[in-house]
Amino acid sequence: xxxxTVLPQEASATKMEGxxxxxxxxxxxxxxxxERRRLERDLATALQRGAFLLHYQPRVVLATGAAIAAEALLxxxxxxxxxxxxxxxxxxxxxxxxxxxxxxxxxxAACQQAAGWPPSWSLSVNVSPRQLxxxxxxxxxxxxxxxxGLAPERLELELTESLLVxxxxxxxxxxxxxxxxxxxxxxxxxxxxxxxxxVLKRLPLTVMxxxxxxxxxxxxxxxxxxxxxxxxxxxxxxxLTVVAEGIESEAQRAFLAGSGCDEGQGYLxxxxxxxxxxxxx
Ligand code: C2E
Ligand code: MG
Ligand code: MG
Numbered sequence: 001x002x003x004x005t006v007l008p009q010e011a012s013a014t015k016m017e018g019x020x021x022x023x024x025x026x027x028x029x030x031x032x033x034x035e036r037r038r039l040e041r042d043l044a045t046a047l048q049r050g051a052f053l054l055h056y057q058p059r060v061v062l063a064t065g066a067a068i069a070a071e072a073l074l075x076x077x078x079x080x081x082x083x084x085x086x087x088x089x090x091x092x093x094x095x096x097x098x099x100x101x102x103x104x105x106x107x108x109a110a111c112q113q114a115a116g117w118p119p120s121w122s123l124s125v126n127v128s129p130r131q132l133x134x135x136x137x138x139x140x141x142x143x144x145x146x147x148x149g150l151a152p153e154r155l156e157l158e159l160t161e162s163l164l165v166x167x168x169x170x171x172x173x174x175x176x177x178x179x180x181x182x183x184x185x186x187x188x189x190x191x192x193x194x195x196x197x198x199v200l201k202r203l204p205l206t207v208m209x210x211x212x213x214x215x216x217x218x219x220x221x222x223x224x225x226x227x228x229x230x231x232x233x234x235x236x237x238x239x240l241t242v243v244a245e246g247i248e249s250e251a252q253r254a255f256l257a258g259s260g261c262d263e264g265q266g267y268l269x270x271x272x273x274x275x276x277x278x279x280x281x
Contacts, residue, residue: 040096042078043089047101052076054110055272059124059243059265062257069122071158071265072110073272074102094130103131104140111148111155117280122154124186129160135170138177145181152182156207161189164199172202179204186243190214191231200238208235212246212266219255229259236260 046052056070076084093099107125114123131137145152157178164187179185186207187200191214200208210231217224228244235242244256247266256264 036092039089039092040098043076043093043096043098043102046076046078047098047105052102052105052109053274054106054113055274056113056278057265057272058270058278059263060269062244062253062261062264065269067269068120068263069124069156070114070117070278071124071272072106072113072126074106074126090128094128097130099128099130100136103128107140107144108147111144111150113275114154115148115150117278119151119154122156122184123150124156124158126158126160126188129162132159132171132174135174138174138181141178141181141183145183153184156184156186158186158188158209161187161192161211164196164203167199167203176204179206187240189245191227197234200234205238205240208238208240208242210242210244210261215244215246215252215256215266218252225255228256228261232259232261 053075054072055075056072058067059069059071060067074086074090076086076089078084090099093102110123110125114121117123127137131140141155141157144150145155159175175185184206185204186209187203187205188209189211190208191211208231210228214224214228214231218228219225232242241262242260243263243265244252244261245265247253247256247264247268249268252266253264253268
């Protein structure tokens with residue numbers, strides 16, 4: 001008898017054991033889908049009711065410690081689940097398309113708030129790849145700037161590095177048009193894996209943000225230290241301002257400042273805070 005032949009009584013035993021497992025898997029998948037649908041409904045209600053909040057994380061010049069900008073970071077206070085972090089709901093909003101309306105709200109609300117900051121401060125707003133589809137972003141940015149009165153040079157959009165895997169001509173034209181308004185363009189999360197040097201050259205970028213995974217083990221990790229120095233040199237050679245994310249220690253700050261990194265963000269300087277804690281209101 002071949003070794004993989006199953007006897008009748010064994011076959012039925014296998015069936016009996018398999019069924020509950022399959023049942024449990026189906027039940028788990030159904031529960032996850034129901035939870036997703038519930039969250040999608042809650043997201044729609046939150047947007048309608050103006051329940052989202054923006055917190056801001058200051059960005060400092062590493063050489064002087066002067067704060068010169070802040071990044072808007074979305075927060076969702078949920079009635080049952082408390083403060084839901086963006087990593088938990090932005091992927092869902094991207095999947096459902098709700099990120100387009102949410103992103104438009106973020107742009108408008110952040111520009112409105114930043115218009116009240118000292119003129120030397122700039123604002124960074126994260127933009128999801130889905131917001132670049134169809135070209136509506138250009139109109140949204142123009143409207144947010146016009147209604148708030150914020151100077152375009154004080155706004156910067158952050159595009160995540162993963163967006164740049166397949167940047168097409170339409171996206172390139174859209175980003176160039178946004179740049180022509182005077183708005184800055186930052187490549188966020190640099191070092192997480194995707195952007196080729198060719199793409200870096202093609203896009204009309206102004207800023208490169210080093211992902212915190214590159215910063216975490218500085219200055220002790222010699223490979224990371226070498227990579228970071230090389231990336232800073234590349235950014236500068238392309239005419240970009242280089243910003244490091246996730247700076248938590250003085251040793252990291254000193255290494256980055258000594259390596260010529262221009263600006264930084266991180267808990268060493270400040271956590272993301274509600275707008276009133278920026279001290280301008
Ligand atoms: P990001 O744009 O790279 O933002 C930086 C994230 O790192 C923020 O997490 C911030 O709180 C966190 N962070 C800052 N400094 C430190 C540090 O020193 N140590 C550590 N461990 N973390 C630090 P947050 O606020 O949870 O946001 C996560 C991501 O969600 C953002 O990453 C961004 O990709 C996305 N996101 C946030 N707001 C928006 C938004 O309005 N629109 C879109 N499309 N995405 C957003
Ligand atoms: Mg960002
Ligand atoms: Mg980032």
